[in-house]
Every structure is written in structure tokens, then in C-alpha cells.
Amino acid sequence: MDITRNTRNAKNELMTYFRSESENLKSILNQKLDHKGKAKILNSKLVSCKEELILATKKKAAEENWTKIELLECILMITYCNYVVMLETRNSVWAYEYMAFSRRIGELWEPFCKLAFEYPINDLELFTPPSFSDIKNRVTSEFTNKINELDILDNKKESLINSYLAVWEMVTSGEIQMNLDLHFKIGIEKYVVDFKSGFGSNEKGNTNRLLLVAQIYHDLNDNYNPLLFVRSMENNNYFNTLKNSGIWNAYSGADTYVEIYKYSGYNIKEWIDNNIDWENDLSQDFVAHLRINNLLQYLTW
Structure with missing residues (x-):
């Protein structure tokens, strides 16, 4: 698919592209797989299609000096259209019910919102937070240094440090996920x-x-x-x-x-209001399934 600045407005073209990819993938899928196996493979392949398109978009944006907004809006549109087809495809091999569908819509919302931070308009920087082990080692080192500065006998210092470490062991039975x-x-x-x-x-x-x-x-x-x-x-x-x-x-x-x-620095809610139209963008068959099972109510971002 040809990527241009106008890809950010090319909803129909992107939907056609991903649906074509979906049909191709289903045509070569091992029919001996159960519905869960089929859904897992198709989802993974469609995610790969999206990532390849985003990589191509980033490359084109760098070559042509796109603005930050042009790049972000292209990636938002690619991602949304991919979501639409992923949902349709999953339902075609493993029909959605209440729990799975409501959970899936929530799962897709988070990474979509994070795109505004991964391709920000404002000057911000992503970082990797310290692990709990890093924090524990830092705090323990600071405490140990303070104890060693005290004007007390060495055996008293050692006793205090050992007591402190014992408290750590009691309150942290496992690694806390930071x-x-x-x-x-x-x-x-x-x-x-x-x-x-x-x-x-x-x-x-x-x-x-x-x-x-x-x-x-x-x-x-x-x-x-x-x-x-x-x-x-x-x-x-x-x-x-x-x-x-x-x-x-x-x-x-x-x-x-x-x-x-x-x-x-980006109004993602305005983009959602102007571009996301689940009920009209999803296939008619899928929308009918959602309506019959009272699932349309979960298509709210």
C-alpha cells in the first residue's frame, strides 16, 4: 500500500487493505486448528501487518519531513483501521460473547491512547522506570551509609543493618512490579x-x-x-x-x-470523535452479531 501524508484521511483504503490481508491469511490458514488457534494466528499476523505499515509510514515521514501531527494522525488511522479488521476477523472464526468483547475493546483502548505519547507533539521523553530491586538496593545503600556514619561500635552498626535487612525480607516476600x-x-x-x-x-x-x-x-x-x-x-x-x-x-x-x-499536546478525543465510527466502519455481519447479542454498547471510547 502506498503511504502518503493523506493516509491519515484514507480510512476506506486502509480498511480495504487490511481486509484483503485478512482474507489472504484465512485462505492459507491450517483448517485443522481449533477456533482459538485460528484466532491467535490471525490476530498475530494482522498485528504484524499493522507494524509493517507503521514502519513504512515512519520512514516516509522522515524522508519527506512530515510534521509531528501528520505522522501521528497517519499512525492513528492505520491503528484504528487495523483494530476494525482484527475484531471482524476474530469474530469470523470465533464469535465474540460479552466477556471477551468488552474486555477486548478495553485492551485496544490503552495502546491507542499511548500513541499520543509515543509520537508526541509536546517535548516529552519516554523512559524505563527503576525495578523494585534497583529501588531496594538504592534505599539499602543509603541507609547503610547513614548507619556507618554513626559514632557507635561496629558490632552495633552491623546489628542495625541486619535488622533493617530483616524487615525488608518480611515486607517483600516477592518482587513488586513497579x-x-x-x-x-x-x-x-x-x-x-x-x-x-x-x-x-x-x-x-x-x-x-x-x-x-x-x-x-x-x-x-x-x-x-x-x-x-x-x-x-x-x-x-x-x-x-x-x-x-x-x-x-x-x-x-x-x-x-x-x-x-x-x-x-494532541487532542486525541477530537480525533476519536471525528474519525471513529464503529457501527458504520465494522462489517454489516459483525454489527448484526453485536446487535443481536447486545454488544454494541461496549463500542464506546
Whole structure:
């Protein structure tokens, strides 16, 4: 497919391209595979098609000195059209039901929003956060240095350090996962972001982990700012617990898009409103399936 600056407006052409790829892939698929096996392979192949197109887009953008907005909007359109065909293709070999479809729409929302940070308009930089082991080693080293500066006997110093290490062992029975969904810097400020489609009724464990992770970041005193971006406007006590914790800046629904715009410099909500039309972009057969099974309600970003 030929990539130009106008690819950002070429929804029909992109949809035709991905649907053609999907049909070609299905025609050579091993028919002995069960529905799960077919869905897995087709999804992987379509993701590869999207990534190849994005690579070609980035190359063309560099060669022709596209603006940041031109590049981002091309990638947004490629990604959305790929999502449409991935959903159609999955349903053609393994029909969606409520749980799988609602979860999948949420799963696709996060990486789509992250594109505004991966190809930002504002001057920001992605970074890799420290691991829990790195943090533990840093804090332990600082504590050990302070103990060694005390005017006490060496055996007392050793006893204090051993007691400190014993506490670490008690409170950290396993490696705490510090990675969130997005980590970026603007100037000296560091932002660590968790994306969620919404909060279910069984989120206690995840909520406690998020509280612990945010507290650790705050305690590092290194300009970390934990942000929570939630797609749904309808949230429960778990969301409110994080929002009212004083250590998370939590946003949901329209407020999430305002924050994405503020940090990335791009109004992705406006792009969604102007370009995403699930009910008309998805195939008629798929839309009929969604309507019969009362699944159209989940096509809300």
C-alpha cells in the first residue's frame, strides 16, 4: 500500500487493505486448528501487518519531513483501521460473547491512547522506570551509609543493618512490579501512568498494589507523579480509593482525554470523535452479531 501524508484521511483504503490481508491469511490458514488457534494466528499476523505499515509510514515521514501531527494522525488511522479488521476477523472464526468483547475493546483502548505519547507533539521523553530491586538496593545503600556514619561500635552498626535487612525480607516476600503502562518525562518531572478501561467488582488486590507502587515512587523524592487514566465514567469505590489517596492523580472519562491532551499536546478525543465510527466502519455481519447479542454498547471510547 502506498503511504502518503493523506493516509491519515484514507480510512476506506486502509480498511480495504487490511481486509484483503485478512482474507489472504484465512485462505492459507491450517483448517485443522481449533477456533482459538485460528484466532491467535490471525490476530498475530494482522498485528504484524499493522507494524509493517507503521514502519513504512515512519520512514516516509522522515524522508519527506512530515510534521509531528501528520505522522501521528497517519499512525492513528492505520491503528484504528487495523483494530476494525482484527475484531471482524476474530469474530469470523470465533464469535465474540460479552466477556471477551468488552474486555477486548478495553485492551485496544490503552495502546491507542499511548500513541499520543509515543509520537508526541509536546517535548516529552519516554523512559524505563527503576525495578523494585534497583529501588531496594538504592534505599539499602543509603541507609547503610547513614548507619556507618554513626559514632557507635561496629558490632552495633552491623546489628542495625541486619535488622533493617530483616524487615525488608518480611515486607517483600516477592518482587513488586513497579512497571506501569506508560512512563514519560517532561523536563525534570517524571510521570508514571496506569491505564484502565474501568474498575470491576474484584479489584482489591490490584488497588492495593497501585497504592503501594505510588507510595514507593513518592518516597523516592525524585519528581515522580503517578497518573491514573480510566476510560469509563462509571467507577466504584476502588477508583475513589485511588483518587482520594493523595498519591494518585486519577481521572476518568472526558477528564482522562483532557489530561492526555495536556501532556502529549494532541487532542486525541477530537480525533476519536471525528474519525471513529464503529457501527458504520465494522462489517454489516459483525454489527448484526453485536446487535443481536447486545454488544454494541461496549463500542464506546
